[in-house]
Structure formats: C-alpha cells, structure tokens
Amino acid sequence: MGTIKSLNKWANRHTYLPIDLLRIALGAFLFYKGFQFMGNIEVLADLAKPFQSIAGNVVLLHYVAPAHFIGGLLIIFGLLTRWAVIAQLPILIGAVIINFGMEDNTTESLIALIVLVVSLFFLFYGSGKRSCDYYFKMQK
Structure with missing residues (x-):
C-alpha cells in the first residue's frame, strides 16, 4: 500500500496536461475497440481461434x-x-502475441504494442491530477 501512495504522490507532483490527454486517448481507443468487438463478434471469434484448445474459450470471448x-x-x-x-493487460498481451506471432499485419501489431506500453505506463503512473480519483481523494 505504501508503494501505491508513493507512486500517487510522485504522479501528482509530475502531472502534465499531455499525459492526461494520453490517458483519455487510451481510454477512448479501448472503449472504441470494445464497441467494435460488441458489434462484430465474428471478428473477435476469428482472433480467438488460436486459443480454441484452451478451456474457457467462451469465457475469453x-x-x-x-x-x-x-x-x-x-x-x-x-x-x-x-x-x-x-x-486490460491479459487482453493486450494476447493481442501482441496474436499479432506478432500468428498474423502478418504490421499495423495491428504496432498498435497492440503501443497500447500495451502506454497501459503499462499508466499502471505505474496512475490517473494523475485531472481525474475522478484525484477529485474524490481531495474531497476527504
């Protein structure tokens, strides 16, 4: 718990608007992909074909x-x-594995890798000052 508090304090001291915009862009991209997968379940099923032998393929979908x-x-x-x-991490790691190992689409591979790296950044950085987390913390 102390590690998370120290990371939050560091992030709040080093918060900049472009980082908050990057967080919002990451969220918007993931929201869009979720909406896209909801509308085209066949695309998601095709992406999950390499994992058909794993128990729980339906849970994955x-x-x-x-x-x-x-x-x-x-x-x-x-x-x-x-x-x-x-x-998001298990999904993004799976996307990187699928795109780099089994698919031949370099654009999708690059997008999956960038989203994974940005997500890992926000795993350590947190949400920043311009967020609901910060607002609710300051209300105490």
Missing part, C-alpha cells in the same frame, strides 16, 4: 469486449485507472 468497453470508460474518467489497466 465474453471477457474481451466488456473489459475494453468498461475499462475504457474508467480510464477516460480516471476512475480506478490502475485496476482498469490490470483488467
């Missing part, structure tokens, strides 16, 4: 879209940002 959708909203508002990013 029902986890990705809502996690992106809800996690994206939470990240946009800066509410429970670290928890939302933790929920």
Whole structure:
C-alpha cells in the first residue's frame, strides 16, 4: 500500500496536461475497440481461434469486449485507472502475441504494442491530477 501512495504522490507532483490527454486517448481507443468487438463478434471469434484448445474459450470471448468497453470508460474518467489497466493487460498481451506471432499485419501489431506500453505506463503512473480519483481523494 505504501508503494501505491508513493507512486500517487510522485504522479501528482509530475502531472502534465499531455499525459492526461494520453490517458483519455487510451481510454477512448479501448472503449472504441470494445464497441467494435460488441458489434462484430465474428471478428473477435476469428482472433480467438488460436486459443480454441484452451478451456474457457467462451469465457475469453465474453471477457474481451466488456473489459475494453468498461475499462475504457474508467480510464477516460480516471476512475480506478490502475485496476482498469490490470483488467486490460491479459487482453493486450494476447493481442501482441496474436499479432506478432500468428498474423502478418504490421499495423495491428504496432498498435497492440503501443497500447500495451502506454497501459503499462499508466499502471505505474496512475490517473494523475485531472481525474475522478484525484477529485474524490481531495474531497476527504
């Protein structure tokens, strides 16, 4: 718990508007991808084909879209940002593995890698000053 408090204090001292805009852009992108997967479940099923032998493939299909959708909203508002990013990490690691290992689409591979790196940044950085987390913390 002390580590998280020290990370929050550091992040609040080093908060800049471009970093908050990057957090909002990450959340908007994840929200868009969740909305896209909800509308085209066939695309998501095709992406999950390499994992067909794993038990719980249906759970995987029902986890990705809502996690992106809800996690994206939470990240946009800066509410429970670290928890939302933790929920995204298995999906993003899987996307990097699928795109680099099995697909031949370099654009998607690069996007998946960038989103993973930015998500890892916000896992350590937190939500910053311009967020609901900071607002609620200051209300105490």
